[in-house]
Amino acid sequence: MFDKGTVNHESYITKALPVALRYGNKVFGDNWIFQQDGAMPHQHHLTHQWCEANFPSFINKDRWPANSPDLNPLDYSIWEELVNAMDWNKIRSKATVIQQLKSSVKKIRESFVFESCDVWTNRLYRIFQTDGNYLR
Known part of the structure; x- marks a missing residue:
């Protein structure tokens, strides 16, 4: 911040x-x-x-690639986990946003980060197989 x-x-x-x-x-x-x-x-x-x-x-x-959230584990997976871990009722100022972000990051399991990266690797492989087209 x-x-x-x-x-x-x-x-x-x-x-x-x-x-x-x-x-x-x-x-x-x-x-x-x-x-x-x-x-x-x-x-x-x-x-x-x-x-x-x-x-x-x-x-x-x-x-x-521009605008490629499905290629980024931070965009499609980890941000959601972070947002869900935050206590939005406590946020009243920039300081409380920072405090909530810091405490929420600590709540994200390391194994979740690794799982997200594994899924990401699979998605990259599937996109490569479809020659860069959208996944269904």
Whole structure:
């Protein structure tokens, strides 16, 4: 959560990416892939340089289809788990949103994250088999 304004590439590189790197290394070790979409801070060449230099593996927006939530376990699975773990009645301010996010992330089972990634791998394989067409 950023205090003010929109996120630019500088704040994304200095504040968000190191957190993603620490979490990824903690949960997945040294064999995992970081993926980004086409959001403005993600597109900057310095963001790409940082990601390529620091993450074990990196998929940039040029190698990832736009508007593809069914290809991203965070979008189709883990966000829903996070939202369901939050106590929405306690949210009254930015501070309580942050508190609820932090406590809810801790409620998501590690096995759920791994299961979501397994399902994601299967979905990628099925999309490859259909030559990139929609899954039914």
